[in-house]
Amino acid sequence: MVSPAIALAFIPFVVTLLIRYRHYFCLFYRAVLVRRVRDYLTGIPKEERAFQYVLTHTIPGDPQHILETFDHWSYHCEYLSNLGPQKAKILERLIYEKAPLRVLELGTYCGYATILIAQLLPLGARLYTVEMDERKAAVAEKVIRLAGFDDDTVELIRGPSQEVIPQLKEKYGLSHVDFIFMGHWKRCYLRDLQLLEAHDLLLEGATIVADNIIFPGAPHFMQYVKACGKYKWRIHRTSLQYFRAIPDGMAQLTWTGLQ
Template sequence: MSHSNFLHYVLSNSVTGDIQSVINAIDKFSKTNGMMHVGEVKGEILEKQVKNQRPKTVLELGTYYGYSALRIASHLPKDALFITVEISKEAAKIAYEILKQAGISDRVHIVVGSTESVIPQIKDYHSISSFDFIFIDHSKDVYLRDLKLLERHNLIASGTMIVADNVIFPGAPDYLEYIRNNPKYSSKIYDVVLEFPARVPDGVEVSVRN
């Protein structure tokens, strides 16, 4: 899949300033082009959690092209603080254009860099004590590392909701073992079936800090 083709398609098939229109365009594009994002089914699960939590401070680890950021932002108040971290400069540029098309580029702060380097610096740049909602959807082998990093820097507090994608496929077994056996968290998994690359079982883990 060409990055430019994706961007051109979304910009040409969505209404400027309309978040749902942009989401719909990405969903339509994804039906014929495998996309590495949360997708429609899990996107609805994500939105449900955001609506239930009603967060004012949000952190996303793994922006990619901004699809999940659109889903999250569509249910946030305009004064919410939303930070999303993306290691790829190219992906971050496309995400910015997507968010701009949706009319929310001023409400979502894209930080380019590794989560390992960004997380310890968050409090230096933002007036924040902790996050109400955290969405994890980047490299599966660092889910646990980054969760512990967030804990170490006191960015997780009582009531913080953490939603982790792809915990079954490709899988984050060490993350699941840690969070499910930690008395500080209450967790629930939402079982889903991936359409791409094939119909394989996956899951979204939703955890709340007690």
């Protein structure tokens, strides 16, 4: 057994860890522990609980009000890994600058980034958004339609991204994409970027934005981007959505067309 003296000696170390990483402990508490308890008590997933809140507190057909309602829920009720207001400003500025006509989103989640992008698109543009989780896709579908966007503006594709990307040309009539937003599993970023290259879906000047590039991070993706010589890139440093004390960032890539 550990003697009391040794145990006491570890107390300052433990306290230091708790103070230094308190924001990460708070994230774990809100994102994992609270979710599991409420999932058990309610019998429905947190994304559906969030939608019920949005449905009763938002103005249908008002995308901005829906985003603000999601933000309120995530700050004050339960944590959702939506894009959040700080990162939304970065994505909003890029959409304005690029004015893309064909946008691909990988990882719809609850539809937060989807309706942010959709409301900024120029006339005649279309957004294709891919979600592999059926329950999350069902929530996103309701959120997108609640915001007032139909299939002509936003097409929600259900399925794993590695299966959907090779089908984009033949099945969905998408010959190329001008703008890609990645917000799905970080371990899939590199694989899906290479799939987009392999299937010749990127035109010269196409923009790729990848979220959570610092936390939890996508190191292999960034190593490839920096070493392959096919992209111009920069990092927009920000913080984790709804946790300003946790550093994060978004990668902005521009496809040069060099093979």
